[in-house]
Amino acid sequence: MSKMSLLGTAIRSNCFARNSKLNQGFPSLLGDSPRRFSTEPQQPQDSPPDPFLQTPSTGLVYGKLSGINKHTLKTDIVNLLEGCNLTLNDVKVDYNWNYMPMAMMVQFRSRSAFDNAFKLIARKGRLYKLERADRAKWDILTAYDGKTVLLQGIPRNAIPEDIERFLSGCDFDASSIQTITKTAFPDPIRLAVVHFPSQTQAMNAFITKNKGFCLNNQILMRVLQ
Structure with missing residues (x-):
């Protein structure tokens, strides 16, 4: 092989090596794992389940009943929610600083009893509003019990x-x-x-x-x- 042929081969080899190194460098600039484009829509991640929906059917559930007035008695609520297996000990009155009743806290024996209370209020107690409450609210209320x-x-x-x-x-x-x-x-x-x-x-x-x-x-x- 002539000297000119050897020189041409060496130049082509050198250019190929440099191009290979440049091509290998591009992924590092864009990230180690270049993103692949796809026409398929990305699936959203599942949101965490609602803790309330995971309440065991046998666990205690607490509700806040608003819409009461100073003449509303605990016996009125127990009678209104007949079928929810409530006693007077399952109801506490939430008073304000002037001892005016603002709401009643109700302790239900199960999630099904809480759901049943919703149905009863919708049918015959529409002046009231029942919403889920935290047990901490129940614990801090004083039960005066008519004494x-x-x-x-x-x-x-x-x-x-x-x-x-x-x-x-x-x-x-x-x-x-x-x-x-x-x-x-x-x-x-x-x-x-x-x-x-x-x-x-x-x-x-x-x-x-x-x-x-x-x-x-x-x-x-x-x-x-």
Whole structure:
């Protein structure tokens, strides 16, 4: 082979080697695994399942029932949701700072009982609205169970002994008297809650003492559920 032929072969080999290295470098600029184009639409990833839908049929389920007023009783709710196997212990009242009932928390024995409550409300209790609630909300609510009485209009200068004299003749726990002062316009509101041994004793105090006077103030009373 002539020298010119050998020189041409060497030049062509050198160019081929350099082109090969350049071609191998392009994927590293675009990523180790270049994307392949496809005309098929990408399938969306499945969203995580709703935890509520995974509630065991035998597990406790909690609901918040709104649309109640200050005259709504726990017995009203138990009767409304007849067939859901509720007792009075399965219902708690959610009061605001002024002890006005805002909603009721209901404890259902199963998911099927919760679903049944939805159907009952749609059929005969459309003034109410039932929604899923967290157990933590249920746990922090106090169950007064009709044994606690709220006294509204307590004089600002009244002391516990004045409240005891107002409730004289009633069977109550004097150590349970708790006074609460709330900021309001034009004057602060002073409340007191008193615990009684039974629902009967609490109702008796309401009947005999409601709208009576403590010092110079008329006292309005309400039994808390």
